[in-house]
Amino acid sequence: MSAPLTGELAQIGKSVVIKGDLTGSEDLYVDGQVEGSISLKTNSLTVGPNGQVKASVEAKGVVVQGRLEGNVQASDRVELRKSAVVTGDISTQRISIEEGAYLKGKIDIQGKAEAKAAQK
Amino acid sequence: MMASVTQNFMKLFRGSSGGPEANSPAQASQRLTRRSSGLGELARTWDTEKRDTEKSLCVLDLGSTSAPNIRHFTERGHRIYSEDLLTSSTEPGLVTKDEQGNVVLDSRKFLEDNLVYPAAHFDVVLCWNLPDYLDESLVRPVVGRLWSVLKPGGMLLAFFHTRDAGPDSPCYRFHIVGSDTLEMQRIVLRKEARRGPTGAIHTAITDGLQLQRVFNNRHIENLFRDFASIKFFLARDNLREVLVVR
Numbered sequence: 001m002s003a004p005l006t007g008e009l010a011q012i013g014k015s016v017v018i019k020g021d022l023t024g025s026e027d028l029y030v031d032g033q034v035e036g037s038i039s040l041k042t043n044s045l046t047v048g049p050n051g052q053v054k055a056s057v058e059a060k061g062v063v064v065q066g067r068l069e070g071n072v073q074a075s076d077r078v079e080l081r082k083s084a085v086v087t088g089d090i091s092t093q094r095i096s097i098e099e100g101a102y103l104k105g106k107i108d109i110q111g112k113a114e115a116k117a118a119q120k
Numbered sequence: 121m122m123a124s125v126t127q128n129f130m131k132l133f134r135g136s137s138g139g140p141e142a143n144s145p146a147q148a149s150q151r152l153t154r155r156s157s158g159l160g161e162l163a164r165t166w167d168t169e170k171r172d173t174e175k176s177l178c179v180l181d182l183g184s185t186s187a188p189n190i191r192h193f194t195e196r197g198h199r200i201y202s203e204d205l206l207t208s209s210t211e212p213g214l215v216t217k218d219e220q221g222n223v224v225l226d227s228r229k230f231l232e233d234n235l236v237y238p239a240a241h242f243d244v245v246l247c248w249n250l251p252d253y254l255d256e257s258l259v260r261p262v263v264g265r266l267w268s269v270l271k272p273g274g275m276l277l278a279f280f281h282t283r284d285a286g287p288d289s290p291c292y293r294f295h296i297v298g299s300d301t302l303e304m305q306r307i308v309l310r311k312e313a314r315r316g317p318t319g320a321i322h323t324a325i326t327d328g329l330q331l332q333r334v335f336n337n338r339h340i341e342n343l344f345r346d347f348a349s350i351k352f353f354l355a356r357d358n359l360r361e362v363l364v365v366r
Binding site for chain 2: 099108
């Protein structure tokens with residue numbers, strides 16, 4: 001099950017390389033390379049199978065199919081698909097992990113109140 | 121002389137298995153349930169500690185990433201760290217040669233990238249079957265690092281095969297499904313994890329996760345000699361469960 005997308009979707013294709021800070025108020029699909037930080041407080045990030053993200057991530061929902069290196073703060077949920085390779089600490093309310101996903105880091109499951117406080 | 125005998129014994133099973141790629145997908149997805157006395161004792165200890173001190177534990181799971189394990193600990197208010205050391209040990213960049221020209225894994229580089237935590241950080245380390253499948257050049261350095269990241273009084277759970285298990289014993293991931301119950305699922309290494317930067321599969325790691333050796337009780341005691349105490353639990357499925365306290 002994917003994290004629910006919330007309307008508009010921006011896509012970063014697999015040949016695109018971005019270095020810097022990304023912020024936005026629409027869902028984001030990354031199949032290329034991003035280095036820096038990603039902040040989508042009320043929206044979802046999906047790292048596609050070719051995606052390589054080296055960034056701290058703050059989003060409502062995060063789905064990882066590719067590689068993600070950096071800490072993840074998700075106010076709702078995190079999904080690691082079987083091809084996911086994640087290195088970093090994850091803080092979220094809910095997490096699902098498919099068999100075969102690789103995770104190296106701390107997992108912090110927060111209640112709704114904690115997640116809201118962390119977002120402020 | 122003794123070291124040489126030990127080394128030969130340690131290599132008893134190396135190179136004699138076809139590796140996990142021979143497994144069918146059905147075998148890989150099958151889950152077996154087993155009762156774990158070591159886990160049961162560990163659970164009783166941490167439940168007592170939680171009840172008496174209201175303190176949440178800090179747990180390090182060194183097996184394959186497991187959603188049930190994460191759920192098990194976070195539901196009880198504990199903090200869990202996940203680090204799949206066996207997969208990390210298949211990193212092609214670790215392959216090097218020792219002074220005799222033998223292919224080994226670079227333990228110093230491995231410990232620069234893995235198990236990087238403050239000293240005395242964890243209350244519990246779940247090793248599962250890591251020592252049996254980890255490359256020999258990494259076993260002692262890893263156990264040394266685990267000693268330093270465990271708190272004094274902290275506990276480590278590890279499983280060791282007995283000789284009767286045989287050389288083709290599959291490597292499993294362990295899911296905690298009860299206070300003393302585990303589900304075991306056969307691990308199939310992802311092919312990409314075994315390819316070098318050029319895309320070629322390195323000859324030193326083509327066998328994937330196979331049983332590297334069989335430790336007897338004395339080897340195990342020696343491996344954990346810096347720890348304060350060690351307790352063995354013999355299981356019916358040719359496994360020895362070991363609970364050590366730092």
